[in-house]
Amino acid sequence: MKTPFSLFPPATAWRLLAGCLSPIFAVCFALGSILLFAQRGSGAEPLNIVWITCEDMSPRLGCYGDSTVPTPNIDALAGESVLYRHAFGVYGVCAPNRHCLITGMYPTSTGAMAMRTQSRTSALHLITDPELLAIPTYEATPPAGVRCFPEYLRQAGYYCTNNVKTDYQFKNPIAAWDDSSDQAHWKNRPTPDTPFFAVFNSILTHESKVFQQTSPIVVDPAKVELPPYYPDTPIVRRDLARQYDNIAALDVWVGKLMQELREEGLLENTLVFFFSDHGDGLPRMKRWVYDSGIQVPLLVRYPDGAQAGTETDRLVSFVDFAPTVLSVAGLDPPAYMQGSVFLGAKQAEPRSYIYAARDRMDPAPETIRAVRDQRFKYVRNYRPDLPYLGFIPYRDQQQIMQEIHRLNKAGKLGPDSWQFSSRKKPLEELYDTQTDPHEIHNLAADPAHFDKLGELREAHRRWTRETRDLGHMPESELIKRLWPPDGKQPQTAPVTIEMEPRGEKIQATLRCETEGATIAWRREAAEAWQVYQQPLLLPAGTELQVKAHRLGWKPGRETIRTVK
Numbered sequence: 001m002k003t004p005f006s007l008f009p010p011a012t013a014w015r016l017l018a019g020c021l022s023p024i025f026a027v028c029f030a031l032g033s034i035l036l037f038a039q040r041g042s043g044a045e046p047l048n049i050v051w052i053t054c055e056d057m058s059p060r061l062g063c064y065g066d067s068t069v070p071t072p073n074i075d076a077l078a079g080e081s082v083l084y085r086h087a088f089g090v091y092g093v094c095a096p097n098r099h100c101l102i103t104g105m106y107p108t109s110t111g112a113m114a115m116r117t118q119s120r121t122s123a124l125h126l127i128t129d130p131e132l133l134a135i136p137t138y139e140a141t142p143p144a145g146v147r148c149f150p151e152y153l154r155q156a157g158y159y160c161t162n163n164v165k166t167d168y169q170f171k172n173p174i175a176a177w178d179d180s181s182d183q184a185h186w187k188n189r190p191t192p193d194t195p196f197f198a199v200f201n202s203i204l205t206h207e208s209k210v211f212q213q214t215s216p217i218v219v220d221p222a223k224v225e226l227p228p229y230y231p232d233t234p235i236v237r238r239d240l241a242r243q244y245d246n247i248a249a250l251d252v253w254v255g256k257l258m259q260e261l262r263e264e265g266l267l268e269n270t271l272v273f274f275f276s277d278h279g280d281g282l283p284r285m286k287r288w289v290y291d292s293g294i295q296v297p298l299l300v301r302y303p304d305g306a307q308a309g310t311e312t313d314r315l316v317s318f319v320d321f322a323p324t325v326l327s328v329a330g331l332d333p334p335a336y337m338q339g340s341v342f343l344g345a346k347q348a349e350p351r352s353y354i355y356a357a358r359d360r361m362d363p364a365p366e367t368i369r370a371v372r373d374q375r376f377k378y379v380r381n382y383r384p385d386l387p388y389l390g391f392i393p394y395r396d397q398q399q400i401m402q403e404i405h406r407l408n409k410a411g412k413l414g415p416d417s418w419q420f421s422s423r424k425k426p427l428e429e430l431y432d433t434q435t436d437p438h439e440i441h442n443l444a445a446d447p448a449h450f451d452k453l454g455e456l457r458e459a460h461r462r463w464t465r466e467t468r469d470l471g472h473m474p475e476s477e478l479i480k481r482l483w484p485p486d487g488k489q490p491q492t493a494p495v496t497i498e499m500e501p502r503g504e505k506i507q508a509t510l511r512c513e514t515e516g517a518t519i520a521w522r523r524e525a526a527e528a529w530q531v532y533q534q535p536l537l538l539p540a541g542t543e544l545q546v547k548a549h550r551l552g553w554k555p556g557r558e559t560i561r562t563v564k
Helices: 010-018 023-041 072-079 094-103 150-155 234-263 318-328 399-409 415-421 447-467 475-482
Strands: 048-054 082-088 159-163 196-202 270-276 295-301 310-312 354-358 368-372 376-381 428-432 495-502 505-512 518-522 536-539 543-549 559-562
Touching: 048 234, 072 234, 072 270, 072 295, 082 354, 094 318, 150 159, 150 318, 196 234, 234 270, 234 399, 368 447, 376 447, 399 415, 428 447, 495 543, 495 559, 505 518, 505 543
Parallel strands: 048 196, 048 270, 082 310, 159 196
Antiparallel strands: 082 295, 270 295, 354 368, 368 376, 376 428, 495 505, 505 536, 518 543, 543 559
16 A cells, blocks of 8 residues: 655655654654655556656746746646755756756766757857857767666666657767657557656747747736846847746646646656756846756656645755656666755755856857855856857847847946946856845855855865866867867777577677667667667577667667577
8 A cells, every 4th residue: 555655755754744743753754754765666666757847947937936927737736746946957058957867967077068069059050250160069978888867767667758859968879768759658658557757848938939929928018027137128028928928838738748647547656847947048047057047946746646735945956867766766876977866765965055057158158167055156257258148149039138239239238237238257256045036246255255155165166176077178178088089989889799599599698899888779670779788588580680879979880680
């Protein structure tokens, strides 16, 4: 018989009971919840896991206190979930964040920092400077043995699907998903009893959806609340209202997905995450390390609605998501993952800080690092010679950004817009996000905050050393570091096949000389590629297809052999 208490993280169990139980009993209950959760995570009936994700959206939702636009479906999900008030991406933009989510590593440790590495901006036609057009393309290359984390779930028997965006800063490995397409769905799993991990991503709130009106008009521009760094003009109000209109469309989509889970009777055994890939796709939000760019909504709904309607201030970073999902599935996260588990049997102590970064965005060079605790944000500008507003042609297609450029050129921006108008940056910034949530009053020179400045400065230095931040070298040198010695992309070695008779079947042993490469196999082209774990026992005459791929390298050559 299932019990909802088996799903309580210890900290939440303590908060729920400490007020009405004796301290000794509360401690016993918290310890018991750890054991029950560990047992649930590794039992015979594994949890299904669903990620409902969206793009370019800050916590502009009723459940987070913003009633500008109705979001009844997401608010209903929040009423059944734990709401995280301090969840953050590691970048204010998608590709580095998606790299972090799929690997469990910081982009600064793997060469995935720039936006983008693998491809150029879709606004390339707007760039005329030959030097900017010469920016190299390359794949982020994690250390040998790093894998997309769904591979571990697949090895444990999960059916893993992604619908549909990847954008991982390296070519999509063939073994990461059972299906990664616009048709991917848990409904396609081989049996009703097969546990699944399913990702659904909506583009309804993407930055590009503000370029022109695409959603029904719901919000009156006159009624939106502008942040203090925005000029109050009709264009600015209109584009912010469009963002809210797109959120209303997203809410309908979320409601449909939840209804599917409900109608199929899956919610009693499914852990649901809802989150955005970074903050709003608007100026001074997307691409920036301030909370407007990296803070995201995060709802986690437990089976049977355990802990429904509760909140937590626990700091959570995107680098924590991969090891946490593995923990929930009863698996041991690999040692190379750099995050902190916040759910499941392997749950760690709450983190003290989250870390964020900004590097090249399209053609605009940049190197910024940030550290945040529960209240204060530290920003270290490694290129103080550069203005905050670099040349980013894709972003500049937004009329709100054109309006800000126009007013900036005319000298008509107010003092709270100094991050738009400044031609240079301070070396360090410090903000009290409690009294200054928009992060516009820099306290770095205030003697009253020198202790906090020193604490976060040291936290930044320690993180930079421990994670081996690669963002402090030219990309031409970075490529040589990723692909030594000459910066030319290596190719994964082909798979070798050894066959031995085993009774009426043939044992096929697969090997690849490339360290850390994933070996994938299948028996016919219609099948999904499987992650190779141990020698295969196959009937004679089987057509065996094999291929290997190390992340960041060219995939190996496919080999086809008839088993005999």
